[in-house]
Amino acid sequence: MKLPLTIHRARLGPAEFKVIRPARPPARAALSAGYWYLDAQVDQQAAQLLAGLWSLAATSPRSLVHVPLRRTDPETGGPGLDLVLLHHSLQFAPSRWKELRARLGPGRPRTADLPGPASTDPAPDQWPQRHYRENRDRFHQHVHAGTLFMTGSAKLFADTAWFFADVAHQGSGYVFAHPGHRHYCTTLGAYDNLFSTGAGLHIVYRDRWPEP
Template sequence: MLIDHDRHLDTYLDQDAAQRIGGLWALAASSPRSLVHLPMRGNRGPSRGLTEDGTRQLDLVLLHHSLQFAPARWKEVRARLGPGRQRTVMLPGRGPTGEAAIDHEARHYRENRDLFHQHLHAETLFMTGSAKVFRDTARHFFDVARNGPGYVPIHPSYPHFCTELHSNNGILGDAREIHIGYCDQWDS
């Protein structure tokens, strides 16, 4: 589930969804000619009442900036999409991953082009970025899949396992922060 709170975005995922989205994030990194569409708007929400008035659910599209896709064309493209079909893809082997492999200092230079940009059109959030920024941030989803199910709160103000893509990471160009939280209980 992806929720637009106007100033920030919240994503709530169970273990399977976090693993799948991490894989699709990695696909966006390794396949710059692909437009990855995740229809999430119709999904049921967390049972904890995390949605509120004034919020809306969104679909998600991941794409490499070199595609230069115009989000204003999305409604037309989405209308032509069929039901889709399952595909299996082989992603390149993982190179160095994790915090140690990321050059955090380089992210804060003016010349840094490895940034996410967001566009919102037709109830869909477009995350546009470079292969490097998709590759470096896929780990957030894998962390939620790996650590969310067994998480034991150590403090009442942190009731669930979560991570964020935020401006301090040096990865958000004209993009809003995204809170990625693990949730194992959903409305029926």
Template structure:
């Protein structure tokens, strides 16, 4: 999977940060705060792109992966959010994001060559029982600040969940075609299945009908 990117670097005080963005942000995707979940709605192309960026985040512990998504949800009118994927080890405070973002500039073009995350395999247990053990501290933590969702995790956690958007990209359109009366296709990650330690879970929905932006 070839992923066109822009790479940005900026300093905040003595620290230098690297920010990775898609060269072209997904056009048909929204992220917003719902009552129970952080709701992401995507078409096939957006799901494929975010799946690639998610996999890239797993191998980029020293970078922030920024996915510009901010637009109001056309179905609910809820305000939209951008998405930033980052590692616990980076110890980046979301309160500094607005200042960092203002310093990023145009960036430089780069193409990442990724193997691509695999879609959901029913033979693989993506919700293993050990994730529910109290000893398991490897969970996502979320914070919303300056109209941006910060999703903080580890390399293992990002790698183990890279299938989520890939599954929606692979199976969403086929489900809608085969079940026109039951068009809803989604994947969920939350505290109940052991992937989130704080904040709302993530509800990723395939959507094939979009307004013209």
């Protein structure tokens, strides 16, 4: 899978940060605060792109992956959010994002070669300790400056990219076969002990979008 990107670098004090963005942000995607979860609404192309970016976050522990998604929620009309994926070893505080974002220039183009389309199957559960309460390798989810931050380990991102791939591969067929119930979704939630902080992420396939 070839993923066109834009690479940005900026300094905050003595530290330099690398920010990766998709060269073409998804046109039909929205992220917003829902009642129970953070809601990500995506069409097929956006879901596949996010699966690829999720996998990229797993292989880029020294970078912040920024996905511009901020648009009005097409369902509720509420405000939207951007998305940042980052490795916990960066120890980057979300409160510094607004300043870092303001210092990003136009960036330079690059193409990432990812190992094939993200699988639509859950990763084999070789990590049984994540089901235990004392497991500490979990996502930290924060919202700051109009942005959702998902902070986790390389293994967390690698093991959860399939959620978006599943929606990309299954969503369109499901809504076509069920015209009276056009809702296909999956959820990264607290029930599987994937989150240390935050409400989780509800990913919904949406094939009908208002005209821009």
